[in-house]
Amino acid sequence: MIAYANGDEAAFSLLFQRYSERLIAFFRFRLGTRKKHLAEELYQKTWLKVHASRKSYDPKHKFSTWFFTIALNNLRDEVGLLRERFKHQELVESSPELTHVPQKTTEERYIEKERFAQIETLFRFLTGDQKTALLLSDWEEMSSKEIAEAMCISDASARQLVSRARRTIRSHFKDEEKV
Amino acid sequence: MIPQNQMDADIHNRVLKAVQGALREEKVPQSKRTFKVLIVATVAFALFGVPFVLLFGAQMTWVWKLAFGLWAIYFGVSFYLWFKPQPRLAIPGVFSPFVIAKLFLISTAVTIFQILVCPSYVFLDSALDWNPLIPLTGFLMRVGGMNLCMLFCGFLFSAIASAVALGSIHRSAKVRDFKSNGLMIGILSLSQIPVLLVQFFTDDLRPFVGFWIGGISFGVFVVIGLKSIWVRIAESTSRDRGA
Numbered sequence: 001m002i003a004y005a006n007g008d009e010a011a012f013s014l015l016f017q018r019y020s021e022r023l024i025a026f027f028r029f030r031l032g033t034r035k036k037h038l039a040e041e042l043y044q045k046t047w048l049k050v051h052a053s054r055k056s057y058d059p060k061h062k063f064s065t066w067f068f069t070i071a072l073n074n075l076r077d078e079v080g081l082l083r084e085r086f087k088h089q090e091l092v093e094s095s096p097e098l099t100h101v102p103q104k105t106t107e108e109r110y111i112e113k114e115r116f117a118q119i120e121t122l123f124r125f126l127t128g129d130q131k132t133a134l135l136l137s138d139w140e141e142m143s144s145k146e147i148a149e150a151m152c153i154s155d156a157s158a159r160q161l162v163s164r165a166r167r168t169i170r171s172h173f174k175d176e177e178k179v
Numbered sequence: 180m181i182p183q184n185q186m187d188a189d190i191h192n193r194v195l196k197a198v199q200g201a202l203r204e205e206k207v208p209q210s211k212r213t214f215k216v217l218i219v220a221t222v223a224f225a226l227f228g229v230p231f232v233l234l235f236g237a238q239m240t241w242v243w244k245l246a247f248g249l250w251a252i253y254f255g256v257s258f259y260l261w262f263k264p265q266p267r268l269a270i271p272g273v274f275s276p277f278v279i280a281k282l283f284l285i286s287t288a289v290t291i292f293q294i295l296v297c298p299s300y301v302f303l304d305s306a307l308d309w310n311p312l313i314p315l316t317g318f319l320m321r322v323g324g325m326n327l328c329m330l331f332c333g334f335l336f337s338a339i340a341s342a343v344a345l346g347s348i349h350r351s352a353k354v355r356d357f358k359s360n361g362l363m364i365g366i367l368s369l370s371q372i373p374v375l376l377v378q379f380f381t382d383d384l385r386p387f388v389g390f391w392i393g394g395i396s397f398g399v400f401v402v403i404g405l406k407s408i409w410v411r412i413a414e415s416t417s418r419d420r421g422a
Contacts, residue, residue, distance in 0.1 A: 007202055007205055007206065008202075009199050009202045009203065012198055012199065012202060013195065013199070016191075016194070016195055016198070020191050020194070020195075021187075021191075024187065024190070024191075040190055041270055041271060043190065043194070044190070044193075044194055044268050044270045045270055045273060047194045047198060047266070047268075048266055048268060048270070048273065048275075051198050051201060051266055
């Protein structure tokens with residue numbers, strides 16, 4: 001990220017390779033397939049904002065937290081949800097290691113597609129906050145502290161959101177199995 | 180992650196190339212960029228200025244020179260914004276410098292071109308005895324006199340300039356919020372200021388300036404209004420399709 005902030009094209013390409021698909025997946029899960037176009041717009045807007053604010057990135061903070069805070073702020077602006085709670089913060093990140101992302105096989109892609117459909121169905125039962133918290137926790141593997149930082153809520157609230165989201169999904173999953 | 184289909188690949192490539200392009204543009208020295216802006220703005224200004232001088236040379240009063248000065252500044256500002264290093268992505272509601280430049284440049288160019296085509300709009304006599312709008316002008320003069328003629332011409336000219344300029348940024352203009360519409364109205368109105376000055380400081384035109392302002396305001400607002408309706412229809416259509 002530091003190299004990208006200083007204008008390194010190759011560093012940006014690596015960063016993009018690592019986060020691009022994750023970002024669009026995040027917006028699609030969060031908004032659902034019915035708002036596919038909105039997800040694509042938010043995806044582009046997020047990269048524009050990342051580019052515009054890259055000089056303000058503080059390496060003391062984790063990159064993914066800073067990155068998803070920008071994504072969440074875009075989402076909040078667009079959807080008009082959580083206006084009071086998500087306040088823009090200058091979050092930044094600890095030395096991000098830009099590693100090469102291996103190409104996926106057709107089989108892996110197929111499994112991901114199946115997984116996406118399953119998760120999307122279950123996500124219908126969650127509130128906006130719960131979706132966001134669960135995505136950051138289970139998809140992005142962020143800690144509750146990082147989720148709290150990105151969503152501008154307390155650590156306890158972040159943990160509660162994740163736990164409630166998992167409980168809701170579990171109960172619906174059990175119901176479906178009974179049926 | 181999510182499966183990467185063709186649409187995903189397109190959108191990913193578009194963003195990747197746009198940001199990489201911006202990073203490359205940043206490496207160009209400021210002096211080189213300024214020189215490029217000056218050259219391009221001068222050429223663009225000359226393209227409109229030379230025919231103007233050839234056709235109406237003797238009628239160029241101080242206020243016309245002022246208008247020319249403003250147009251030169253407009254071209255300079257537009258090309259400065261255009262060549263500014265930036266990711267060139269057209270996203271609904273995002274007015275990057277290059278989008279603003281396009282809107283401003285096209286509305287200004289169309290306005291100047293309209294005067295070249297119909298100089299009677301600003302009471303100029305062209306060296307060419309050709310004006311395609313003479314039949315319309317004659318009809319308006321017969322029906323409602325000079326007041327109606329100025330009102331309608333203001334409307335027609337600003338509506339055409341606004342429609343062409345908005346058409347050039349149709350992806351970015353695909354929004355209907357108050358802030359974005361206000362920005363677009365502001366830029367489109369700004370391109371009409373030099374003509375307003377000419378109207379106001381020319382004795383023969385001054386009595387009709389109110390009608391002219393009414394006409395251009397109506398033209399800009401009608402185009403922005405129609406655009407908002409179009410966006411609303413597009414939004415509801417895509418919702419119905421589940422997109």
